[in-house]
Amino acid sequence: MHPEVLEAMLPYYKEFYGNASSIHSKGRECRAVVDKAREAVGNFLGTEAVDIVFTSGGTESDNFAIKGVAFQNRDKKDHIITTMIEHSAVLNTCKFLEKMGFKVTYLPVDKYGMVNPADVQNAITEKTCLVSIMHANNEVGTVQPIGEIGKITREKGVYLHTDAIQSVGKIRTNVEELKVDLLSMSAHKFYGPKGCGALYIRKGVKIMPYQHGGQHERRMRAGTENVPGIVGMGKAIELAGKDMEERTKRLKDLTEYFYRGLTERLDHIHLDGHPTNRIPGTLSLGFEFIEGEGLILNFDMKGICASTGSACTSGSLEPSHVLVAMGIDPVIAQGTIRFSLGDSNTSEEIDYCLEVIPPIVKRLRAMSPLL
DSSP: HHHHHHHHGGGGTTOOOTTTTSSSHHHHHHHOOOOOHHHHHHHHSSGGGEEEEEEEHHHHHHHHHHHHHHHHHTTTTOOOEEETTTHHHHHHHHHHHTTTTTTTEEOOOTTSOOOOOHHHHHHHTTEEEEEEOOOOOOOBBBBHHHHHHHHHHHTTTTTEEEEOOBBBTTTTHHHHTTSSSEEEGGGGGGGGGGTOEEEEOOOOOOOOOBOOOOSSSHHBOOOOOHHHHHHHHHHHHHHTTTTTHHHHHHHHHHHHHHHHHHHHHHEEEOOOOOOOSSSSTTEEEEEEOOOOOHHHHHHHHHTTTOOSSGGTTTTOOOOOOOHTTTTOHHHHHTTTEEEEEOOOOHHHHHHHHHHHHHHHHHHHHHTTTTO
């Protein structure tokens, strides 16, 4: 979490403890900062505050968008389109809806993890109520042509939802440019607190409320507002908007420096995802002849934190569904590592990684039955 975010949140755990839905002075104090945060999020996305509904994070936002549109429109339309590389919050929601009688089309991607807009257009039927395609992939970083897809869905009169959890704060996510009707985001991806997120819902979208109860969040999501979390999210999005292009360039340069350094020191490394059309900071690399778990354990002993895929599926022994959908050999997929660089990483830390990682890879390869 950004230090300024934590500093902004602390008073709302202590002095300003009111319920933002109460009309007394303590409640009004908290309502004011919730409204301010909502405006900050709306401004960042290029929309109005009234279009923003606060949630507990990205998974809830994805569930809200997909289930809400599906159930609200199921009498006339019961078909959903998504891709094979979505986050589990989207894929498992779609699988749940299939059990409820909905029909779901899972579109393929190319070797870079990119969906073809023509495939979206061809998949739309008169029964399609929603297209849900992520803005940037959480494992390989590939950025999808959401704006182009949005033109298609607008022409067809179909709602478009994008899981922008990996892209908000890293690249432009203007909802009018993207032509989306719903957009999911999560505060901790841009240095805000965990447990707070938001869903953008364009005016006029027919969607069922996610939780029923009180009058909170325009009756769209009942429950007492998480005031400290919302304050933190508002501050984080405000900070993310400052010098974003400069920060993005620095992170991109640092990631390329890391990748170039590894390839200069090691052979048989594969870059996953699109080589240029990608979010900065996400680097997915396939190390041939090694299993990823062995790499992760050895990296961890040297103070390097990486993963074998999405953090949400890190307990699985199966190859990443994203890599499999991209046509990557399952054996290589098992040796794939995702490095995630952030604003606080330094070139000195990358130099340390370049010093430590090659000997680990060479030692594990020397013991590998695959070589």
